[in-house]
Structure formats: structure tokens, C-alpha cells
Amino acid sequence: MSSPRPIEIIGGGLSGLSLGLALRRAGVPVTLIEAGRYPRHRVCGDFITGLSPATIARLGLAPFLTDALRHREVAWFHREHLIRVQHLPTPALGLSRHALDARLATAFTAAGGELRTDTRAPDLTPAPGRILATGRARRDSPWLGLKLHVHGLTLTRDLELHLGDNAYVGLAATETGAVNVCGLFRRRPLAAPGPALLSAYLIAAGLPDLATRLAAATPDPDSCCAIAAIDYSALPPEPDVIRLGDAHGLIPPYTGNGMALALQSAETALDPLLAFANGHTAWPDTCRASTTALQRRFRVRLAAARALHPFFLHPRRQHLLATLTRAHLLPLRALYALLH
Numbered sequence: 103m104s105s106p107r108p109i110e111i112i113g114g115g116l117s118g119l120s121l122g123l124a125l126r127r128a129g130v131p132v133t134l135i136e137a138g139r140y141p142r143h144r145v146c147g148d149f150i151t152g153l154s155p156a157t158i159a160r161l162g163l164a165p166f167l168t169d170a171l172r173h174r175e176v177a178w179f180h181r182e183h184l185i186r187v188q189h190l191p192t193p194a195l196g197l198s199r200h201a202l203d204a205r206l207a208t209a210f211t212a213a214g215g216e217l218r219t220d221t222r223a224p225d226l227t228p229a230p231g232r233i234l235a236t237g238r239a240r241r242d243s244p245w246l247g248l249k250l251h252v253h254g255l256t257l258t259r260d261l262e263l264h265l266g267d268n269a270y271v272g273l274a275a276t277e278t279g280a281v282n283v284c285g286l287f288r289r290r291p292l293a294a295p296g297p298a299l300l301s302a303y304l305i306a307a308g309l310p311d312l313a314t315r316l317a318a319a320t321p322d323p324d325s326c327c328a329i330a331a332i333d334y335s336a337l338p339p340e341p342d343v344i345r346l347g348d349a350h351g352l353i354p355p356y357t358g359n360g361m362a363l364a365l366q367s368a369e370t371a372l373d374p375l376l377a378f379a380n381g382h383t384a385w386p387d388t389c390r391a392s393t394t395a396l397q398r399r400f401r402v403r404l405a406a407a408r409a410l411h412p413f414f415l416h417p418r419r420q421h422l423l424a425t426l427t428r429a430h431l432l433p434l435r436a437l438y439a440l441l442h
């Protein structure tokens with residue numbers, strides 16, 4: 103029997119790492135190229151919604167999630183006023199990216215994967231066996247993501263979601279005891295060093311009470327990070343290439359579903375890639391099968407999440423969202439099902 107064909111994965115976020123690990127466990131030679139290193143904080147709300155036991159089992163993720171918190175309730179705030187407490191149909195998992203990415207990277211290496219960190223792949227052109235798990239496409243956009251872990255901040259519910267002026271912010275406890283504060287903001291001409299930038303953005307977004315709670319807490323300066331160029335428009339499909347996670351399609355963060363989508367995309371591409379690695383299919387057919395399956399699984403979810411996104415950001419639509427939510431006229435269960 104001939105040995106399996108090798109796979110090269112560019113990008114060591116959740117999609118690339120989970121795919122690499124699953125392929126290695128099936129005996130496929132995998133090289134994973136990552137521009138950064140582990141452990142590292144990421145701009146992320148650090149909670150996962152919609153990750154099913156089936157995906158956890160298929161990708162063998164259970165050992166990495168044992169200490170994840172189970173978040174059951176979300177308190178929604180509009181301009182600092184509580185408008186609704188939502189009971190999640192299934193608990194969201196509270197786990198820092200600092201821990202999760204590093205755990206997967208360690209397991210990938212232990213399973214015999216070749217991991218090249220601190221290496222930015224210069225060549226992203228399609229090639230047989232090459233997977234692009236490179237995260238969001240960098241395109242000009244007015245949106246900015248900011249994140250900080252703090253200690254000593256008391257939450258009113260497991261998760262808090264605050265709507266501000268052209269901004270929303272999520273608060274979630276993590277397995278370390280720290281509270282993760284992470285928001286999406288329209289860029290403003292604000293400058294401040296490290297953690298102070300998040301406070302400046304909160305105040306500018308009309309969330310001064312949240313800024314005061316943050317100021318009273320103790321920041322973890324190492325966790326402070328920011329990203330720009332976040333564009334939620336759809337990407338055109340390309341032939342002969344497999345894109346996973348955010349590189350396949352960026353889901354707005356209010357859903358808390360980007361990490362689940364990244365892992366599910368690895369799960370979806372796994373069987374076509376195993377068929378390729380074992381010599382049963384040619385690369386173009388593998389790409390077609392993967393891309394069709396990814397589109398079938400995520401098209402409706404991504405379209406719905408993008409259509410609703412302006413209601414979380416723009417003041418007039420936020421007002422409508424808040425009014426409907428407060429009056430219990432928003433079908434939260436049905437929306438949750440649509441977005442997960």
C-alpha cells in the first residue's frame with residue numbers, strides 16, 4: 103500500500119489546528135504553517151455557541167474542553183439598560199483562546215504533525231494538498247476589534263452583551279477566573295496606551311458605566327489585543343482551493359459562533375481530504391466536494407447572521423431590536439436555531 107499524500111495547512115487558528123490534528127490521527131502527513139506562536143491571546147469573545155457533541159467527538163476535542171465553563175444565560179443591555187435575559191438552548195462553552203489554541207497545537211505536534219510557527223507562508227496560491235485556514239480576508243473596513251482579560255469584575259449573568267453607539271461588547275468569564283471583555287467598534291480617532299484604548303472606546307460608544315466597571319478591575323496587560331480590517335461581506339467561491347473557518351466565511355461575532363464554525367469547517371472537509379490523502383480522489387474533485395459541503399452547511403447561517411448584523415450596530419436599528427427584545431416580540435429561540 104502506498105503512503106498517504108501529504109497535506110499542507112496554512113494558518114494555525116482553530117480551523118487549521120483541528121483539521122491538522124484529525125488528519126494526523128488518521129495517519130496523514132501534515133505540515134502546518136503559522137505566522138504567530140502559542141500560547142497567544144486573540145481578539146475573541148472566548149465563548150463558543152453551537153458546538154455539538156457530534157463535532158466534538160468527530161474531531162476528538164473533548165480533552166481540550168474539560169475545564170470550559172458552561173454559560174447558560176445572556177443579559178442583553180442597550181445603552182447600559184438591561185433589556186432581556188436570554189436562556190440559551192444549550193450552554194455556551196467559556197474557554198480562552200490562549201488555552202484552546204495552545205492545547206490543540208501541542209496535541210498536533212504530539213500526534214506527529216510538523217508545526218512551523220513564526221512563519222508567514224508567502225505563497226497562498228492553490229496547490230494540491232494545500233488548505234487555506236488563514237483567518238479573515240484583510241479588506242478595508244471601518245470596524246475594529248478590541249479585547250482584554252480583567253480580574254475582579256463581577257458579571258450580572260454568565261454572559262453580558264452590551265449594545266452601544268456603532269459598537270457591541272461581550273463579557274464572559276473564562277476558565278482562568280478572568281473575565282474577557284471583547285468588542286466590535288466603528289473606528290474613531292482615539293489613541294490610548296494598552297488597556298486604556300478599550301475604556302476610551304467604551305466611553306465614546308456611550309457605555310461609561312461599563313468603562314467604570316472595567317476601570318475598577320485589574321487588567322491582564324498581556325491579554326490586550328486589537329485587530330482592524332474586519333469585513334463581513336461574502337467572499338466569491340474559488341476553484342481548486344479549500345478555505346476553512348473565517349477564510350471560508352466570516353460570521354459576525356454577536357453570534358458567538360465563529361469558533362464553532364471554524365471547527366465545523368474542519369469537520370466538513372475532513373472526509374474529502376482523507377479520500378484525497380488516501381489516493382481515492384483527485385485534488386479538483388476534493389476541492390469541489392469540500393466547497394459544496396461547506397456552502398451547504400454554512401450558506402444560510404452566514405447570510406442570516408450578516409443580514410441581522412446592522413441591528414446590533416447602528417443606533418436606530420439597535421433601538422428597534424431593543425424595543426422588540428424588551429417586549430418579548432423577538433423569537434430568540436428561532437433566531438438562535440437559524441444562526442447556529
Ligand SMILES: Cc1cc2nc3c(=O)[nH]c(=O)nc-3n(C[C@H](O)[C@H](O)[C@H](O)COP(=O)(O)OP(=O)(O)OC[C@H]3O[C@@H](n4cnc5c(N)ncnc54)[C@H](O)[C@@H]3O)c2cc1C
Binds near residue numbers: 112113117147223359
Ligand atoms: C471582536 C470579535 C469577537 C469574537 N468573538 C467570538 C466569540 O465570542 N465566539 C466565537 O466563537 N467566535 C468569536 N469571534 C470569531 C472567532 O474568533 C473566529 O471566527 C475564529 O478565530 C476563526 O478561526 P480560524 O481558524 O478560521 O481563523 P483564525 O483564528 O484567525 O486563525 C487564522 C490563523 O492563520 C494565520 N495566518 C494567516 N495568514 C497566514 C500566512 N500567510 N502564513 C501563516 N499563517 C497565517 C494567523 O496568524 C492565524 O493564527 C470573534 C471575532 C471578533 C473579531
